[in-house]
Amino acid sequence: MIINQELIGYAAGALTTASFLPQAIMTIKTKDTSALSLGMYSLFTLGVLCWLIYGVQLANYAIIFPNAITLVLAGCILSYKIYHSFSKKP
């Protein structure tokens, strides 16, 4: 049961980290950020940065590694959203 528990934990981390890849690719390709919430990506990117700091403080690579990847992907999406929010004046 312990192996299953660990597997579920790894699967959870891999899935939630990997999930931001298709969104980042889609956003970069389409440049469409209209339906993306600026509030979500601001809070989320800040949250992932906190996870990264927390991981560094604990010297825990299982926290550092996925959050470093997620930070790059979410930060990329956030940058596009900010750029399009302030460059377009509807």
Place this chain on the structure above:
Amino acid sequence: MIINQELIGYAAGALTTASFLPQAIMTIKTKDTSALSLGMYSLFTLGVLCWLIYGVQLANYAIIFPNAITLVLAGCILSYKIYHSFSKKP
């Protein structure tokens, strides 16, 4: 320093969980899911479900509680995305 570490951890969890609220509200209000990636929300919702199962297996409420909230919010966004992906035939 331990208090600061714990605070960073709690802030990280609160921010990444709370971040899905503005996106869910925006998606419900505007019904616009065009820029949202179906791949992202499918993988992410499945990942959060894994985190929830992992939390239940460990009987760890610090994992269960935020992931239960995130599952409802991400699941709600995913439902809208699926509904709009398959109801509209462009």
